[in-house]
Amino acid sequence: MSSISTPITKELIAQHGLSDDEYQQILTHLGREPNLTELGVFSVMWSEHCSYKSSRVHLKRLPTEGERVVQGPGENAGAVDIGDGLAAVFKIESHNHPSFIEPFQGAATGVGGILRDIFTMGARPIALLDSLRFGELDVAKNRHLLKGVVSGISWYGNCIGVPTIGGEIAFNDIYSKNPLVNVFCLGIVEKDKLLKGLAQGVGNPVLYIGAKTGRDGIHGATMASDSFDDQSDAKRPNVQVGDPFLEKLLLEVCLEFLEKDLLIGIQDMGAAGLTSSSCEMASRSNTGIELDVAHVPCREPNMTPYEMLLSESQERMLLVAKPGKQEEVIAICHKWGIDAAIIGKVTDDGMLRIKEHGATVAEIPAKALAEEGPRYERPIQAPQYQEMLQSLLVDNLPDVKNPADVLLQLLRSPTIASKQWVSRQFDHMVGTNTMVRPGSDAAVVRIKGTNKALAMTTDGNSRYCLLNPYIGGTLAVAEAARNLACSGAIPIGVSDCLNFGNPERSDVMWQFVVALEGISDACRHLNIPVVSGNVSFYNETNGLSIYPTPVLGMVGLIEPAHLVTTQWFKHAGDQIVQLGETNEDLGGTEYLKLIHNREQGNPPWLDLDREQALQRLLIQSIRQELLESAHDCSEGGLAVTLSECCLSHPFQPLGASIQLDQKRLRVDALLFGESPSRAIVTVSPQNMKSFLNIAQEQGVSASIIGEVGGTELSISVVAESKTEIGKLNLPVETLTEAWSLSFEQHMNQ
Amino acid sequence: MKAKIYVTLKRGIHDPQGHAIHQSLATLGFEAINEVRLGKFVEVDIEEHDQEKAEATVKNMCDKLLANPVIENYRYELFSS
């Protein structure tokens, strides 16, 4: 079979997922008809996944600049200056569909992919976080998916020796047929040694290193084409199998290249493997690349150029060596026992030219593939059901009668319950940097050789985004930043993963654009640059799109490193202070969903100035060592937040007695409402005065609501008349049992 | 009856473990080896004397649990115990 002779039919074009119009653009770029190989190359590079054709025009809105930004969006990952000549390199990425098809390998290769994005920049990865969404755990299939995903992440991350220090999991039916697996990775590099995906210097050798190429993951649309089907389907597995051991070797090899200064540029072979890495490197550098696929190390015999170019085999890298350094590059690879081959060279004609044994089989302008693909401004329309979603007459709902019962139910719900069942399957300590392990608002790692630490978190609340994408977007940013501030960290950068439904639907596109607006506004206001990110569209099954789910992976700087605070209560006798104000914010809460079975209402409006003042106060008072603990108040409201403060101490839970003034609020809103810009902190009696002074300076409302101590959490709600109108009294042991055993019980049901 | 079930990765699916074993054997001096593939071997002791019924059970087990149809094939043999 020769792909050159295969006629390009309408059918074939459609099978490659290209529209007529897109095909016309191809003809214009080439000035002729493509052959089958070229058609395949265009089809993957112009896919939504690689080209961002539906999102690119909107992503421009994000603030991407800032004093500390060393590398914004456009490279394998973003980078932010953290001082001492170092940069933090980070990115978040989705692996949703592969994880649904094969949860274990799908999640594992997701981890592998994001790690490569970080170490191709020359950074040593020091932390992973994962943000997961699944359908409810009473369905066996969802448990199966969760189990598979968690063991896949655990297997890959543990094996390669990068600690998984945090993340989040939330449950909603809407994810039953489309779970989300987003993985965030951060690495550290000397700022002036940052490597990029460049292919400069005409004549410089292009090398392939890593795993051999097989027929893995060749684009689904093209698999349908029988014109090149000389083998059975079983020969073209669509599932990629990860090899963390090989990736660990690749990691060390890449860092050795960096140390010895052997490279011009490097890029991992992610989606669309050999094709995307080569044309993107050439395009960025205004050069061309010429490859001969005959030199590509193959795992299987008789692979066609088409297959080699489109294969998504894992653990591979493309690199351009400095002139004369190729032999040294190969020697280092061999020392570590991995394959390396010179497969081509940099040219000056801007073309991606693919040869097979010297004969040209494809020739396309690199820019046409990497930069000049289609761009769409797709129709946008708020859905008709939006108003219905937002309308909620709280007065029609009965107020809470038995707060203790409700609290226990909330603590038991998998979205709120302790995730230790998950996090203990991840090695969160390897690297000996982890100062705050999973279980506090943000995870913290120290940076060896400096007096700094970095805090990290991933956050996103899709119900808020469904009900009001703009507010949902702002709240996600605010919550992530608040989580960092509660640890004592100043937010310095963010990577966003935008998980949405089908962009060809105007309501989904509306959700996307409006949520992005919220994220942009909040990031701009809080001065947090977006340095990298990922868009995942088409999270839709049988016409049902997921809730709009933007997830933010945010990084904060702590200096000096020891000024870190955790969320749990530390000593009996400390005073408990509520920062920020509670309003009647029940719309979109966990409480409404769990107790009243409603996902409705308007999420709480976020006042960005107030939010900023709160965060400043938290950071400042942690730096002055005035706080014993600080915990952001979010899902489940005040009652859940207080319980978590009591429970999450790694070995010594503590009780508390709390008195709340009702202030004309419903009791459920007071206890379980989710007003933003609030935190619970504890202060020792001798520090209270200084602390309250700063709070006043910053204009943050601070009220002492109780004291740490005892073996119970007791909350008493008092009306203006001083009569007690609501009451909750639970032994910490009971709370612990509900909160810490529930997840495992759900998994073992 | 006893069932011996062999679960193997489908052809074409990358087998990192097999590859590592292959390389290790090579460094140990076993040089004339073309390929190594690693699979699973499951022995199940079933309380069922009817060959046909046992076979149906085993097939069902494999489809449901023992093999991952996305990446694995299986094959089995039955013996009376």
Add this chain to the structure above:
Amino acid sequence: MKAKIYVTLKRGIHDPQGHAIHQSLATLGFEAINEVRLGKFVEVDIEEHDQEKAEATVKNMCDKLLANPVIENYRYELFSS
């Protein structure tokens, strides 16, 4: 030749994986099961046509690398490919 090698845990050694599979099968409704044991199945393609030599090689491989004699037994079959 091709060798099929079966590596199994010795009798008497607790097999946590086999045990877990047994339990999962039970929850899936496969109730009449007495025992499940999980082992490894290694397929090696050797460039050797002499049966005896191939056998010696395979035995040697198993002793050295493929099985851990403290906990495992092995057994193999040879086929000409």
Add this chain to the structure above:
Amino acid sequence: MNVGVISFPGSNCDRDCHFVCNDILKQSSRLIWHQETSLKNIDLVILPGGFSYGDYLRTGAIARFSPIMDSIIEFASHGGLVLGICNGFQILLEVGLLPGAMLRNTHLSFICENVSIKVENADTPFTNQFSVDQILNIPIAHAEGNYYADSTTLSTLHEHGQIVFRYCSGNGTLTNESNPNGSLDHIAGICNQTRNVLGMMPHPERSAEAVLGSTDGILLFNSVLNTFEKSES
């Protein structure tokens, strides 16, 4: 004291061990690539944790054939101090420097958390800064830490005081709940009869600094240093 930390392909606690020896203990330490063959001037060899060769086939099975292993066997046979942590312990079992074998955790999952272990033998080069029955708070992180040995081997271990650490509850009792992986007789660490080779599943290098939550592990390194200094004087 000169420490040599062995880097196998796939080791991932090698740099952590090096950091503790070099930066906390302030001893000279270097990483030794598994293809090297010389242990000249080395006083302590550490086989670190990680996933040598991906733990493919069996933990430690492939690493035991690394070129450096012959030198380590030789080094140990002359009384040299060898410490295997986690994957390092598994390699020591595979190569036969310590008796027994490692099985999967009974619950099958990887488990990473702090556990309590009890010092059973404080009279080894690795534990002389501890007292017998002292309880340590120390992290574990493994999927295969379920130690197994046949009954003869187990009685020999007991007879010769080779059991160095056992998993226990916070107050020192040996309960099933405090055995995190199903390990035989709660064994967390054993040594050879001459006491110069120790293998343990818990990670002392992860509990060697207060910022990481526990300093119980540093006493193990101090013990080795103490042993070394005594032998020098």
